[in-house]
Amino acid sequence: MDEIAKIALDNEMDLILAHKRSMKLAELSGLSLSAQTSFATAVSEVARTSIESGKRSYLVLGVKSDLKDDFIVASLTNQQTGENAKRGLEYAKRLVNKYQVLNNGGSTSIELYYAVPAFLKADIRKLDEWRTLFRNEPPVSPYEEIKRKNEQMQEMSERLQKSESQYKTLTNSLPLIIFSLGLEGNLLYANEWLSKFTGQTIESLNTDGWRSIVHEEDYDAFSHILKSHSARNAKVIRTQARFRNGNDADYFWHMVSITPFRDDKDELQYWIGYMVDIHAQKVYEETLKDNVELKQAQVQLELNQKMLQTYVDELNRSNKELQQFAFIASHDLQEPIRKLLFYSDYLLNQYETVLDNRGSDLLRNMHSASMRMRALIQDLLLFSHLNSKPLEFKPVDLNIIVKDALQDLEIAITEKNAQLNISSLPTVGGDAGMMRQLFENILGNSLKYSSTSRTPVINIRCTERNGQYEIVFEDNGIGFDEKYLPKVFTLFQRLHNREAYEGTGLGLAICQKIVELHQGRIWAEAREDVGASFFISLPSQLVKRSEL
Missing domain, CATH: 3.30.450.20 (PAS domain)
Incomplete structure (x- = not known):
């Protein structure tokens, strides 16, 4: 769903805001007055139940498209569960085209869908205009103005906390x-x-x-x-x-x-x-003043000190710019790339037949470069967020992790006709999301660098020794010369050219960072045109976050 507006539901005044903004979204979507009223009434019924529960809840308004229809959507999330959360749905579900109820732990989400004219699909500019309209809509009451200011202050507080976390990560490094x-x-x-x-x-x-x-x-x-x-x-x-x-x-x-x-x-x-x-x-300075050669070394040391001073002064100057990195990377960089991909893909699909060969080649090159730029931005974001992301170590079954990773890599495995031999894996203490990223990166690496002259075979096994689990990923791919081992886990290091093998040069650096955050160690062995083996050593005992 593309989110347009969000409203926290705390009291009866918020019910008025929910009804008003639901009507406004329905109006912008081209619905008739009666249809606008039906959608807003359905939203109000469910919102009323959420407010009456006394639990923290909020309403998200947006648009969503499937293969057949476009919809405006109201998603109401409440901290309660069970029948109380669904009472308002009994009347509301007769006013909308479809609905669904999602239970997630201690909260319940009710989504109401109302079909609209099919003109919203991929209209990025229109959705941005609607978001701006809701954001800048003048308040109709002092309460709405106070609530909006409070929400803005909360958003600023969250940004400041994120900026402070990034600053601490930078200075500690x-x-x-x-x-x-x-x-x-x-x-x-x-x-x-x-x-x-x-x-x-x-x-x-x-x-x-x-x-x-x-x-x-x-x-x-x-x-x-x-x-x-x-x-x-x-x-x-x-x-x-x-x-x-x-x-x-x-x-x-x-x-x-x-x-x-x-x-x-x-x-x-x-x-x-x-x-x-x-x-x-x-x-x-104190012990070698009379030695000419050592005086020259002292001069050089002073020059180095001045260079260090210049570096630190530059660091102080750029602190404010670094605090904006997360916002720039997540919005200002990704959004233009997303638009480049969308428009180049559209041009290739719709107008390739009317372009000459030169124009088609240039358009494909632009699309390919945009794909590489998006992959690089996403990998950079992932790498920069690894340290800042709060870790909550829990028992993680690596058998489930490898199963999920294989599902994500199913297409590549099928295309390569790869054979995987996986032994029983242990349960370790760690972050499940990071572990999945670790396994996907290593397995994806083995598939990417498989040999074209033989069927790819990947073996995964584990042994326990000295309080450590040693997990081995072994493949029969193209391998590499072991003289390059010091560069394998370094940022942006590539052992093969981009034309032969795609990639950003960040995959194994991300793996090393994840393993280090789990108090482990990663290393590799390889032989050119024979294959490569990656070894991961992890503590066999669950490590609590407070012990890190």
């Missing part, structure tokens, strides 16, 4: 201590490197003013960083200080730098800072 300070010098945020190096928490550092980890001879200079509120007009504040390592109690030199973060009105909001280890540089 960099080999720097990155932090932010409030206007009074209190520590607001720090990435994982600070606690790993010092063994201290944000709360403990705020309590003692960092005295427990800063060398006493350097504390006065460092304290100017904490009192940076006195230099509000400064662009950058830097100092050097020794910090105690929480593991061995030794002190290491670090360069500390903070930069002001200002809003659109140039008002100071907080300070963004970083700490980079320069201990080696300081040792050179």
Whole structure:
């Protein structure tokens, strides 16, 4: 279903909104006044039951097409189950063309379908216009205005939480201590490197003013960083200080730098800072001053330090852009590609016969390039979301996982006439969705790189040793030279050209990330024109998320 509008159903005022917007969607769809009233009445009946239940519920209005007809659809989801959720359906089902009731765990969804003139199919621009119309429709009451503002604030809150999660993932992946300070010098945020190096928490550092980890001879200079509120007009504040390592109690030199973060009105909001280890540089400075060759090395080290400073400054500058990555990748990049695919496919189907050979070739090349771009965007999104996606480890039966993967790859298996020999697999602790992606990627890899001179054979087996399950995927494909093993699991690395084998170069990198998130290990063995084997080692005991 293509969603057009969504309404949270909390009280009787929302019932009026549900009726009004149902009427509006029916009107936009070209229905008569009586048909509009029938659809809106059916929606109101079911919505009334949802509101009376006192449970959290919401209404989604949209359009849906099947092979024969187009429909406007109202989907009402309620946290209750059983007969109470269906009482409003008794009258409503006589007013619509069809309906269905879906039970999903602790909630029930009732979908009402009303047939409309067959002009909506694939009309992307019209659907976008309707969404804009509903979004910008002026409120008819103060309640509707307040509700709309509240929904917008909730949406903004969700976006901020997602952006914050991505920012944390980014900063934790960099080999720097990155932090932010409030206007009074209190520590607001720090990435994982600070606690790993010092063994201290944000709360403990705020309590003692960092005295427990800063060398006493350097504390006065460092304290100017904490009192940076006195230099509000400064662009950058830097100092050097020794910090105690929480593991061995030794002190290491670090360069500390903070930069002001200002809003659109140039008002100071907080300070963004970083700490980079320069201990080696300081040792050179203090012990090798009289050695000419080592002085040259010191100059080179200083140049490297300046390059690092430039890199970190650029990182601070691009933080805002990185926070928009998820939105750009999921909408601004995918939507143009989707339209390119749609229009090029339409042109190939409808006008290929009137184009010359050159025009047809160019159109096919455009369609093929768009398909590759979509696959690359989807793989990049999947890879970037692996760390940010909250993991909830549960028992996962790998026999079910491999069965599902084979269903998804059924067409490729049939085309290749592949033979699969699968031994009994264990139940492991993990995320079922990620495990399915892992199995599909490895099996798909074996099918893609099968030999054209022999029937593809894929063997899957498992052994248990030293508290680990070792799962082996063995094929008789084209294999590869083992000198390329260091590159197999690297992002965007391809051992074959795109003309011979399609792909984005991300499949095995995604596999490695999934296995690492499950505290496992993946490696490969291969012989050129003989085949390849991929090995996955996973803990045999269920690992709780809190233990990760």
